[in-house]
Amino acid sequence: MQKTLYVGLDVHKASISVTTAEEGRDGEVRFIGTIPNTPTDVAKLAKRLANEDRRLEFCYEAGGCGYGIYRQLVDLGHGCTVAAPTLIARKPGDRIKTDRRDSQKLALQHRFGDLTAVWVPDPVHEAIRDLVRARMDAVMQLMRARQQCLAFLLRRGRSYGPGKKNWTLRHRRWLATQAFEQTTHQIVFQDYVEAVWAAQDRRDQLEARISAMLSDWSMAPLVEALRTVRGIDLISSVIFVAAVGDLGRFESPRQLMAYLGLVPSEQSSGSRIRRGGITRAGNSEARRMLVEAAWSYRYQPRVSSGKTDIVGHQPKPVRDIAWKAQVRLCSRYRKLAAAGKKPTVVITAIARELSGFVWAIGHAVRSGVP
Secondary structure, eight states: OOOEEEEEEOOSEEEEEEEEEEETOOOOOOEEEEESSSSSHHHHHHHHHBTTTTTEEEEESSTTTTHHHHHHHHHHEEEEEEGGGGGOOOOOOOOOOHHHHHOOOOHHHHHHHHHBBBBOOHHHHHHHHHHHHHHHHHHHHHHHHHHHHHHHHHHOOOOOOOTTTSSSHHHHHHHHTTSSSSSSHHHHHHHHHHHHHHHHHHHHHHHHHHHHHHHHHOHHHHHHTTTTTTTHHHHHHHHHHHHHHHGGGGGHHHHHHHHOOOOOEEEBTBBBOOOOOEESSSSSHHHHHHHHHHHGGSSSOOOOOHHHHHHSSSSSSHHHHOOOOOOOOHHHHHHHHHHTTHHHHHHHHHHHHHHHHHHHHHHHHHHOOO
């Protein structure tokens, strides 16, 4: 039988520190050295360590260098694990951190099976995820541009008025009427306004590109199915699926809730049980999307006119889950609000249960419902 050689890689932008650990509790642990972070050098390393009598199992932390090394090693026929950085065990008293020690720690924990692997997306999914991140950057840029423009107007004593909503069509017309005595102030104002329109155009263009790329994405059926859920539109559905990935890897709704950080934290010892706020683990954008969707369950259950065509194109099991979610969560919101719970606590509880219905829709789509 082939033996296994575990290889820990501490990956950086320009270099990779390499440590090997032979299988068995007393297997030899050896620091190989540091190699440049290039596909050619990674291939040479794999060829150097490869042997007919053993198989290679690589591992490295998920980070800014992406999944290129993972795909290269898998294509070469070797095993590779991309470990979740926040779930790697660290000694509380360890005050020395070097690349060599980090690679050794990865190799040892991989040998003992203590690493938690992250889900690695395919290239198309990763491209969609990058597009979603670019759209979120554009949204943040638009928010900053709007705040800067309104702050400038406030310093000049210009206010649209209390109770009026900014950035509507009427507000845009009001902006067009603003004039300043100082030429410099007029230049600054026009620059702020143009920055707002440029950021808004960038956001709209990225959203159009997201819609255009859905046809090439393997997760497109799940995206369309999640649109039947109240409070989830096309963009929010894409954000959630791009961040979370394949819902089939979660065996139960509770696993998805824990992955999204929507379960309560706990510090219990002996007979004392103490629970706190949610853990906020996992992807913050996916969690934020569910929390925003949860606010729509303040109202009575109904299918809006904009959802009618979307719901009608989905199979009956998906429609049933979406409607069951509405009936359940709208009633749940009223009961929690009547009990005197804080609005934020109520919405978090609704978002947690909503993730369970999302999990059910994901598994219905995965099983290929008629």
